[in-house]
Amino acid sequence: MKRLVLLGAGHAHVHVLKSLIGSPLAKVAITLISPYDRQVYSGMLPGWVAGHYALDDCVIPLAPLVAAAGVHFQQTTAMHIDFIRNEVHCANGNKAAFDLLAIDTGPVADLSLIPGAAEYAISLRPIEAFIESFERIKNTILTRSTQHKIRIVFVGAGAGGIELALAMQHFFSSRVAVTLVSATNTLPGSVGPKLTRILAQQGVSLLSNRVASRIERGAVHLQSGEIIEADIVIAATGATAAAWLGKSGLQTDERGFVLVNDYLQSVSHENVFAAGDCATMMNFIRPKSGVYAVRAGPPIALNLRHYLNNEPLAAYAPQARSLYLISTGDKYAIASWGNFALQGHWVWHWKDRIDRGFMAKYALELP
Ligand SMILES: Cc1cc2nc3c(=O)[nH]c(=O)nc-3n(C[C@H](O)[C@H](O)[C@H](O)COP(=O)(O)OP(=O)(O)OC[C@H]3O[C@@H](n4cnc5c(N)ncnc54)[C@H](O)[C@@H]3O)c2cc1C
Structure with a gap:
């Protein structure tokens, strides 16, 4: 053998x-x-955060796959x-x-560039750890009684961070104030201007051209000397x-x-x-x-x-080239292919069909 x-x-x-x-x-x-005994499909994760999907919709259970494939599994x-x-x-x-x-x-998450990120920020990876953190955040925010808005600050404005910021703003609505700290002047890619407009429409504050220098409990320090107060910091600073x-x-x-x-x-x-x-x-x-x-x-x-x-x-x-479909919280999405971009609720439904079709290919029952 x-x-x-x-x-x-x-x-x-x-x-x-x-x-x-x-x-x-x-x-x-x-x-x-x-x-883990399941594989999370990151493309649907913002939809789960926004409340459009159950977690089970977004994961591929491995036990039925390995059983059907005759593969030994070591967790x-x-x-x-x-x-x-x-x-x-x-x-x-x-x-x-x-x-x-x-x-x-x-x-793996790249937290090395910002002191304090590993200690005080929630990371997007491992995705399973992010899921646990979000379940905790959800519980805290939905069950609290004070009127004060929870300040959620995203450090890093790549596609994943933007999608999740919009998803959280949509899900928690007036309970939160979401801020996105972007190191660049404009958001990346040909869809940058569209995303900037959508962030403003959805009430997410975008701080452009700001580089985070340190994260501590309750605050994000910027190289400019500004301090952004935060109840929750999410490090969406990319992967390595x-x-x-x-x-x-x-x-x-x-x-x-x-x-x-x-x-x-x-x-x-x-x-x-x-x-x-x-x-x-x-x-x-x-x-x-x-x-x-x-x-x-x-x-x-x-x-x-x-x-x-x-x-x-x-x-x-x-x-x-490849097609990117970026969801923007409220069952709305932008499709981008090179310099060409389209947007609308229909794009979200198109993305939904593609994502569910992908998941259906791996949805097996245990024998
Ligand atoms: C919020 C978010 C949204 C995203 N949305 C999109 C999108 O819409 N479109 C897109 O193209 N990309 C998207 N991405 C990027 C996408 O998630 C990654 O590019 C993609 O997951 C890479 O796939 P992979 O198979 O290489 O790794 P992964 O999907 O990360 O899978 C790696 C697997 O290996 C396991 N593993 C890790 N370390 C070890 C180890 N040491 N030993 C054994 N197993 C290990 C992990 O648990 C995981 O199951 C998104 C990312 C995030 C964070």
Whole structure:
């Protein structure tokens, strides 16, 4: 038996699991290592925060998938890869030996640039920890009796932060005052001006061209000397690579993401494949996003199969552009394709159909 170990149940790996159902790999023992028994679909997370979805609508339960795929599941976190013994060391003390390894562990929150962020701010990643924090916030805000508005300050104005700020403003309405601190003068991308208008319409205060220098309990300090008082601070400052991948000896790009070739194969270790945000394709500079992570599912599934069968690997060229659908709280969304953008309630319903269609592909019942 050969041993294939899948690290992380990210967007690409749920496709790998699905591809094994009804089409198993002969003489291969497959293990999935994941810290949680479900995979949250981040594209629907703002919709959950806004109150449009139940959490169950936004998660892929892993137990039915691994059962149907004939995959052994270890619920733990990978910490290190020992390339002398070809073993993954896990947080629970287990070691998983492999002949072939696939990595789709996503990014980690980048809290290092702002002192105090790790201690006093809620981070968007791990998404499971954000979910727990939001449940607590919800409980506190909805059950309190005073009239004082809860001040929620988002530090970082990327697409995820903007969507969540608008979602919270929509959900809590007059109970909160939401502020978004943006380091740049304009919001990113061709949809920046549209988003700026929508933030103003929805009552979210946008502080542009302000760089947070420190976060402490109850306040965000800016480089300008201003101090923004806050009851809740959310660090939406972006994501970075998990350090353990490079420390294990895998060749990475300058930011620490696993460097892979056109086959999604590590450039330093031929028995390692990687996809999604944790990987950078050396010949294709693409944004780190769920869209590209989803697209990498079929090619990595195919090449794992080819590698195990000693067949030639198939090159993959990710598309140059992709469609982004950004929800704005009230069942309204903006669609962006390069410099072209559309908006409306119909865009939200279109996004809703796409998202629910994606989730339906992985919604299996336990046998
Ligand atoms: C609020 C929010 C909204 C977003 N909305 C969009 C959107 O609308 N469109 C879009 O394209 N992108 C969106 N993104 C970005 C998107 O979430 C990421 O690009 C995407 O999740 C990357 O997918 P992935 O498969 O690489 O990793 P992930 O989805 O992060 O999956 C990685 C998996 O690996 C597991 N894992 C992590 N570390 C380990 C470890 N050490 N060992 C084992 N398992 C591990 C994690 O628990 C997780 O299950 C959003 C992000 C956020 C935060």
